Amino acid sequence: MSEVDGPLYIAVCGSATDEEPACSNAEEVGRLLAREGAILVCGGLTGVMEAACRGARSEGGLTVGLLPSEDRADANAYVDVAIPLGLGEVRNALLVRACDAVIALTGEFGTLSEIGFALKIGKPVIGLDTWQLSNRGGRVTAIVEAGSPADAVRKALVAGSA
Numbered sequence: 001m002s003e004v005d006g007p008l009y010i011a012v013c014g015s016a017t018d019e020e021p022a023c024s025n026a027e028e029v030g031r032l033l034a035r036e037g038a039i040l041v042c043g044g045l046t047g048v049m050e051a052a053c054r055g056a057r058s059e060g061g062l063t064v065g066l067l068p069s070e071d072r073a074d075a076n077a078y079v080d081v082a083i084p085l086g087l088g089e090v091r092n093a094l095l096v097r098a099c100d101a102v103i104a105l106t107g108e109f110g111t112l113s114e115i116g117f118a119l120k121i122g123k124p125v126i127g128l129d130t131w132q133l134s135n136r137g138g139r140v141t142a143i144v145e146a147g148s149p150a151d152a153v154r155k156a157l158v159a160g161s162a
Contacts, residue, residue, distance in 0.1 A: 008038045008160045009064075010153075011099035013114040014048025014107045014130075022048050022106040025128055027055035028149035029103055034061025036157055041099050043068065043091065044075045044082055048105050053078030066095045093117045100160030103152050104130040104143070115143065124159030128152045 010033055014022055030052035033040050040056045042049040044065020053063040057078045065079035070086035085091045089110060096102055096118040102125045104115050111130065118125045125143045128151075133140040144159065146152035 007062075008101070008157060009041050009099045010038045010156050010160060011041045011095055011102045011114070011118075012048065012052040012105065013042070013095070013102055013111045014052075014105035015111065016043075016045045016047040016049065018047050019106065022129065023051040025149050025152075026051035026105050029105070029128075029153055030055025030057075030061065030063075031059045032150060032153040033156075034059035036153065038157065038160075039064060041066065041095060042079075043095060043110075044079045046076055048107070050076035050078060052105075064098075066091050066098065089113065096121065096123055099123065101126065101156040103128065103146075103156050105152075106130055119143075124156070124162075126152045126156045126159065 026048040034056040039062045041064045044067045056063050063079050064081045065075045067084045068088045068091050070084050072082040072084050075082035092114045102118045104127045119142050126146050127143040128146045
């Protein structure tokens with residue numbers, strides 16, 4: 001989906017709480033994305049976002065945080081580029097616009113909104129133990145399921161390159 005040559009921008013979405021195994025999975029996702037040369041984009045806060053950034057930074061990767069607040073200091077310690085938008089959850093739509101693919105790990109309603117925005121605009125969503133969707137009583141299979149962090153990264157890189 002990227003219109004320019006260069007690294008893929010992969011969004012990692014999930015809860016701001018420190019839940020397991022989501023944070024361990026997110027950290028591994030971050031490491032694997034960095035090894036592949038992808039740029040990790042996230043909401044820049046704690047929980048899954050911080051774990052993913054920590055993993056990416058441990059492998060020399062670049063991390064970008066689109067913050068809901070107006071203060072760069074709100075970014076977790078592993079965000080390289082902190083962009084304070086001051087838009088609250090509206091930033092979720094901007095986050096998925098800025099990426100080539102989304103990896104969703106567990107998550108709450110904020111993650112669900114990111115999934116919905118991504119699917120609405122045609123961005124691929126890879127889910128690792130995240131939301132399942134239904135419409136009119138039937139399951140919607142728009143989220144590509146992954147069985148592990150490595151599987152999620154592989155699928156996101158392929159989908160983001162298409």
